[in-house]
Amino acid sequence: xxxxxxxxxxxxxxxxxxxxxxxxxxxxxxxxxxxxxxxxxxxxxxxxxxxxxxxxxxxxxxxxxxxxxxxxxxxxxxxxxxxxxxxxxxxxxxxxxxxxxxxxxxxxxxxxxxxxxxxxxxxxxxxxxxxxxxxxxxxxxxxxxxxxxxxxxxxxxxxxxxxxxxxxxxxxxxxxxxxxxxxxxxxxxxxxxxxxxxxxxxxxxxxxxxxxxxxxxxxxxxxxxxxxxxxxxxxxxxxxxxxxxxxxxxxxxxxxxxxxxxxxxxxxxxxxxxxxxxxxxxxxxxxxxxxx
Numbered sequence: 001x002x003x004x005x006x007x008x009x010x011x012x013x014x015x016x017x018x019x020x021x022x023x024x025x026x027x028x029x030x031x032x033x034x035x036x037x038x039x040x041x042x043x044x045x046x047x048x049x050x051x052x053x054x055x056x057x058x059x060x061x062x063x064x065x066x067x068x069x070x071x072x073x074x075x076x077x078x079x080x081x082x083x084x085x086x087x088x089x090x091x092x093x094x095x096x097x098x099x100x101x102x103x104x105x106x107x108x109x110x111x112x113x114x115x116x117x118x119x120x121x122x123x124x125x126x127x128x129x130x131x132x133x134x135x136x137x138x139x140x141x142x143x144x145x146x147x148x149x150x151x152x153x154x155x156x157x158x159x160x161x162x163x164x165x166x167x168x169x170x171x172x173x174x175x176x177x178x179x180x181x182x183x184x185x186x187x188x189x190x191x192x193x194x195x196x197x198x199x200x201x202x203x204x205x206x207x208x209x210x211x212x213x214x215x216x217x218x219x220x221x222x223x224x225x226x227x228x229x230x231x232x233x234x235x236x237x238x239x240x241x242x243x244x245x246x247x248x249x250x251x252x253x254x255x256x257x258x259x260x261x262x263x264x265x266x267x268x269x270x271x272x273x274x275x276x277x278x279x280x281x282x283x284x285x286x287x288x289x290x291x292x
Contacts, residue, residue: 051172059177061261063176063235063239063254065261067232067235068258068262068265072265075268077204082259085251085255085258086141087232088236089247089249092237093151093246094110095114095159096245099159108237113233114236116229117229118232153248155247157245157246159240159244160244162241163244165179183231183234196220
């Protein structure tokens, strides 16, 4: 005789309840690999866990990390920006040229405008013209690398009096590393706690469905590319300050490094897959329906 709990009021047997299983988060493997690396390098070098070494690691990753912050927004929305390396080089060159004739402060404004302009161009081609983001940014990658080489020539362009990125005002941490950490925290808060961030997840999960429920998908994606362009502007300034110069080879290979950093950071190549109402620490539970 069947149990009373398994029979509905209509006398029809109820469907058996699905067994709830604990599922490890997708970033668990990355965390495990990171811990294994830390153990390995700690055992093989007495300097690995020292404070100066960690500062050097964060400083070396500052440019890649700032670009990855903007790239994460785009990848969650299902888009790419492969022009970040050449865009960084072009911004640094425009800043160096402007600084020689206008001074540091006006040249900084020029750099921000150039970076935003790169983002506007990419966003216009993708959201208005309708060109695939991968093709668009591969094209602008070649365009801005060519412009940097043709305008700057084969020689380096020196920048004097612009060394703020290597200053260490507290805890022996360079300002470039501090800037990277601040931008990473701001982007994380924007994605997790703002309407814009939830919209990015919705577009990445299903752009057509997001548009049908009233989300202005093209405007949101356009803003994502502009944010990526502003990140190029910041990294161009950081690169120019760290090196004290710029050249046509600045930023070469950054595209692959940035994409690798985004993926290793836990963002899926498929973008967002659904919307999550649970806190980030509960995303492996049954209450969660979105991952990035």
